[in-house]
Amino acid sequence: MRKNVPYIERPNRPLFLYAVLFLAFLYIPVLFLPLFSFNASIYIAFPIENWTLRWYREMLENEPLFAALMNSVRVGAVTSVLATFLGIFSAKAVTRYQIPGKNPIVAVIMAPLVIPGIILGVALLILLNYAGMSLSLYTVALGHILLCVPFAMATLMSRFEGFDKSMEEASADLGENAWWTFWRVTLPTVFPGVLASVLLCFTVSFDEFILAFFLGGTDPTLPLYMWAQLRFPNRLPSVLAMGACILVISFFVVFFSQWLVRHDRD
Amino acid sequence: MSERAASAASDADGAGVGRSWRRKVRSFFHSSEGFRGYTLLSPTLVVMLFSMCVPFAMMVVLSFWTQTGYDLNFDTAFTLDNYTKVVGGEVYNKLLVRSLWISAFCTFATVIISYPMAYYVAFHVHRRKVVWIILMTLPFWTSYLLRVFTWKVILGFNGVINSGLIWLGVIDQPLEFLLYNPAAVVITLTHAWAAFAILPIYVSLEKIDRSLLEAATDLGDGPVARFFRVTLPLSLPGVIAASVLIFVPTVGDYVTPALVGGPDGLMLANLIQAHFGVINNWPGGSALAIVMMIVVGIIALIYIGVTRLATRNIA
Numbered sequence: 001m002r003k004n005v006p007y008i009e010r011p012n013r014p015l016f017l018y019a020v021l022f023l024a025f026l027y028i029p030v031l032f033l034p035l036f037s038f039n040a041s042i043y044i045a046f047p048i049e050n051w052t053l054r055w056y057r058e059m060l061e062n063e064p065l066f067a068a069l070m071n072s073v074r075v076g077a078v079t080s081v082l083a084t085f086l087g088i089f090s091a092k093a094v095t096r097y098q099i100p101g102k103n104p105i106v107a108v109i110m111a112p113l114v115i116p117g118i119i120l121g122v123a124l125l126i127l128l129n130y131a132g133m134s135l136s137l138y139t140v141a142l143g144h145i146l147l148c149v150p151f152a153m154a155t156l157m158s159r160f161e162g163f164d165k166s167m168e169e170a171s172a173d174l175g176e177n178a179w180w181t182f183w184r185v186t187l188p189t190v191f192p193g194v195l196a197s198v199l200l201c202f203t204v205s206f207d208e209f210i211l212a213f214f215l216g217g218t219d220p221t222l223p224l225y226m227w228a229q230l231r232f233p234n235r236l237p238s239v240l241a242m243g244a245c246i247l248v249i250s251f252f253v254v255f256f257s258q259w260l261v262r263h264d265r266d
Numbered sequence: 267m268s269e270r271a272a273s274a275a276s277d278a279d280g281a282g283v284g285r286s287w288r289r290k291v292r293s294f295f296h297s298s299e300g301f302r303g304y305t306l307l308s309p310t311l312v313v314m315l316f317s318m319c320v321p322f323a324m325m326v327v328l329s330f331w332t333q334t335g336y337d338l339n340f341d342t343a344f345t346l347d348n349y350t351k352v353v354g355g356e357v358y359n360k361l362l363v364r365s366l367w368i369s370a371f372c373t374f375a376t377v378i379i380s381y382p383m384a385y386y387v388a389f390h391v392h393r394r395k396v397v398w399i400i401l402m403t404l405p406f407w408t409s410y411l412l413r414v415f416t417w418k419v420i421l422g423f424n425g426v427i428n429s430g431l432i433w434l435g436v437i438d439q440p441l442e443f444l445l446y447n448p449a450a451v452v453i454t455l456t457h458a459w460a461a462f463a464i465l466p467i468y469v470s471l472e473k474i475d476r477s478l479l480e481a482a483t484d485l486g487d488g489p490v491a492r493f494f495r496v497t498l499p500l501s502l503p504g505v506i507a508a509s510v511l512i513f514v515p516t517v518g519d520y521v522t523p524a525l526v527g528g529p530d531g532l533m534l535a536n537l538i539q540a541h542f543g544v545i546n547n548w549p550g551g552s553a554l555a556i557v558m559m560i561v562v563g564i565i566a567l568i569y570i571g572v573t574r575l576a577t578r579n580i581a
């Protein structure tokens with residue numbers, strides 16, 4: 001009976017154990033932030049003697065924090081929409097048409113994934129300085145769009161690849177023009193990918209620190225605000241509370257968006 | 267001549283000619299797939315090319331200038347001073363070599379620990395594969411700053427490990443060697459990038475034709491021989507991609523060394539950042555950044571070339 005099952009399909013206990021350990025290595029360190037955010041002492045140390053919600057209450061009354069949060073949301077919203085917009089066109093172009101020189105073009109668009117953040121940040125800073133643009137949330141959004149287009153394109157490409165071309169052809173045969181075909185056939189079909197791309201780009205922009213550090217003006221985004229708070233030991237607990245909230249929310253958002261991209265492709 | 271003929275014709279039957287022109291243009295668009303593709307692609311490509319090439323070009327130009335005064339006034343006379351300082355400077359070289367070593371260790375560690383995980387999901391998970399893939403890659407999308415900061419909390423003098431061990435009575439004094447050294451940087455970077463390494467490795471493993479493995483078994487290979495003769499060589503493209511994807515960005519990381527590296531764990535990127543901050547020497551910083559990119563690029567190319575050659579020889 002067992003002999004009929006190919007070796008590769010049999011359950012592999014040691015590897016399963018390894019997988020669990022690996023996930024523990026990925027997740028347990030991150031979970032210390034939420035854990036200590038309920039710690040009454042301002043020192044991060046075991047044993048935790050008293051539990052409190054004080055840091056969360058302080059966080060809600062923190063005006064600069066709220067301002068930074070709104071800055072990040074604004075930058076994230078603009079970035080995610082524009083990056084996805086650019087991503088739709090390029091993803092459709094490279095998945096649907098036979099384009100000569102497709103691989104180098106994709107490599108160029110994907111380059112910001114691999115270029116160290118500091119190089120991108122510094123180079124953009126030099127350009128902005130030369131152009132005489134003052135640093136603001138707009139310049140941060142500019143950097144973030146550059147960073148997010150590869151993510152948007154990768155997400156959308158995987159969606160367009162599973163797309164049946166004959167649907168569009170049928171729509172054209174039935175007399176719809178290209179624009180209406182796009183609105184009524186293409187977009188609804190790839191919509192989960194578009195939504196996933198918007199959510200992922202928002203998360204990337206919301207959490208991005210290095211580009212914001214170089215391109216940010218006087219209005220800080222949330223990661224910049226946290227970075228500034230890290231210097232003050234007595235502010236640490238509220239940073240932990242804030243970090244815990246950010247982690248929990250981005251986990252849910254990313255899980256949902258990844259599920260959107262992948263669930264019906266398995 | 268033909269123009270005049272066309273205008274004469276349009277005088278005779280303006281609407282008809284207009285339509286035929288439009289049809290010609292449209293049929294050109296429809297017939298040439300490549301052209302349509304490029305038209306669709308061009309906005310994104312132009313934006314990306316412009317916003318990468320122009321800043322880089324300006325950085326290169328700036329690296330041959332000198333900064334005069336504090337207010338970002340530049341002396342535009344061509345000079346190689348910035349480069350001779352970088353190439354000859356002991357501090358620069360030391361930091362560059364250290365950055366490369368730290369990244370190399372981190373890349374190696376990340377690929378080694380990610381490979382079995384990717385292998386498990388590719389070959390041994392049959393139900394709910396999506397959930398596994400999402401779980402593996404999820405941390406990559408969450409705040410990088412927080413993921414780095416968490417290691418400061420764990421490894422710190424009064425951190426999780428030290429206070430936990432004291433609480434449990436294993437040690438009396440906090441261990442000082444945990445934080446602020448290159449090892450802490452390597453651990454933190456490995457943790458931060460592990461989720462990124464998995465995907466390319468997983469994809470290359472998933473692509474392997476299962477009948478090849480059956481063929482190897484039928485021809486008498488045991489599990490170990492089969493792994494080294496079939497699975498590993500066929501998954502090498504994924505391993506190469508993962509290594510490059512981690513090595514290149516980590517060399518330029520400065521958040522991790524700034525938070526957990528201490529003075530001995532500082533990397534070249536910290537110095538680049540300082541050139542645009544407290545040191546306030548933009549041309550010098552540009553030269554540093556360019557030298558770093560060139561060195562990293564050469565190493566990555568050599569690595570890709572050598573591994574490709576090795577794979578070909580195995581096959």
